[in-house]
Amino acid sequence: MQLKVGELAKHTGLTVRTLHHYDEIGVLRPSARSDGGYRLYNSTDVARLHGIQALRHLGIGLKEIRSMLSGSGPSMPGIVDKQLEALDREIANATELRARLRLLQSKLSEGTQPAMEDWLASLSLMSTYGKYFTAAELKKIFDNWKLVKDEWPPLLQAVRQAMNRGVPTDSVEIQPLVRDWTDLMVRWMEGDLELMSRWGRMHEREPGARTKEAPDLATIHYMQKAIDTRMAVLCRHFDMTQLARIGTVDRDAWRELSRAVRGLIQRKASIDGRAARTQVKRWRALLDALTLGDVDMQRQMTIAFRDEPLLRPTALLEPPVRDYLMRTHAALETQAA
Numbered sequence: 001m002q003l004k005v006g007e008l009a010k011h012t013g014l015t016v017r018t019l020h021h022y023d024e025i026g027v028l029r030p031s032a033r034s035d036g037g038y039r040l041y042n043s044t045d046v047a048r049l050h051g052i053q054a055l056r057h058l059g060i061g062l063k064e065i066r067s068m069l070s071g072s073g074p075s076m077p078g079i080v081d082k083q084l085e086a087l088d089r090e091i092a093n094a095t096e097l098r099a100r101l102r103l104l105q106s107k108l109s110e111g112t113q114p115a116m117e118d119w120l121a122s123l124s125l126m127s128t129y130g131k132y133f134t135a136a137e138l139k140k141i142f143d144n145w146k147l148v149k150d151e152w153p154p155l156l157q158a159v160r161q162a163m164n165r166g167v168p169t170d171s172v173e174i175q176p177l178v179r180d181w182t183d184l185m186v187r188w189m190e191g192d193l194e195l196m197s198r199w200g201r202m203h204e205r206e207p208g209a210r211t212k213e214a215p216d217l218a219t220i221h222y223m224q225k226a227i228d229t230r231m232a233v234l235c236r237h238f239d240m241t242q243l244a245r246i247g248t249v250d251r252d253a254w255r256e257l258s259r260a261v262r263g264l265i266q267r268k269a270s271i272d273g274r275a276a277r278t279q280v281k282r283w284r285a286l287l288d289a290l291t292l293g294d295v296d297m298q299r300q301m302t303i304a305f306r307d308e309p310l311l312r313p314t315a316l317l318e319p320p321v322r323d324y325l326m327r328t329h330a331a332l333e334t335q336a337a
Contacts, residue, residue: 002041004034004040004041005019005020005039012049025066028045031044132198133195137195141189141199147187151184156215156219163219169222173313177226178230179314182230183248183249193244200224230311233308234311237308247290247291257283261279271324271327271331280332283325302326
């Protein structure tokens with residue numbers, strides 16, 4: 001099958017003038033001509049034209065393309081591979097842009113039309129955030145912020161008060177605040193330690209990223225030292241893979257468990273009774289949620305919070321409650337044996 005220049009132009013969306021130009025400069029010469037002198041293109045010519053257009057879309061000039069297609073350049077499969085790579089990049093960029101536009105649309109739908117200074121501030125922030133996070137990650141961060149934003153102000157106030165009083169970052173006293181700080185970050189970033197690390201780097205390096213809700217650098221550095229102290233203790237008992245698997249803490253559920261067990265202790269309820277067994281089941285379910293069902297890790301937690309003075313003030317259960325549950329659990333295991 002052979003196509004005249006007008007037919008090829010119609011099929012490809014190129015102009016006849018463009019095809020004539022390709023012929024004149026030697027980039028694409030037709031393989032034959034009709035008796036009337038019309039240019040005729042066969043399948044090989046069309047394949048070459050595909051290669052030319054692919055390279056043009058990659059930003060390569062016609063002179064370089066002519067050299068590449070003379071035999072010293074890439075093969076047609078190589079050209080198609082390059083075109084696919086370029087399309088993949090374009091698709092990824094378009095997908096990312098669409099996600100960012102969706103994010104902007106969502107923010108705009110929350111209120112009235114922003115003033116110019118609001119637009120400028122948002123553009124600056126989005127530009128800064130874009131260096132560190134994808135649109136999907138930013139959506140997660142912004143959406144989850146609504147869940148924790150009310151807890152930050154009182155926590156920041158408590159941390160600043162501790163700083164002003166000169167509470168050492170390696171002291172037992174600061175550890176409950178460290179626990180609350182890390183728990184809040186874990187819930188906010190859905191336990192993604194790498195995401196948390198990037199968030200910290202951004203606030204360290206980008207002054208423009210620090211909104212009015214964000215802690216100042218002095219507070220961040222103070223808490224980071226305290227967190228490092230806690231992590232050093234935890235790493236005596238767990239590796240980083242285990243720590244990354246720790247789930248979010250349902251504080252309300254743990255408080256309710258503690259309240260219920262304190263009631264049993266006050267009533268001097270038997271550890272063999274139904275009420276005690278019920279609370280042990282709740283306790284085991286909460287531990288499973290916290291450790292993703294890792295029994296060995298649960299055992300390591302018990303040892304760590306028993307043996308490390310720095311961790312004891314941050315235990316989810318006070319010692320009498322934990323001891324009651326452990327005695328009940330031991331009694332149940334004995335009965336099962």
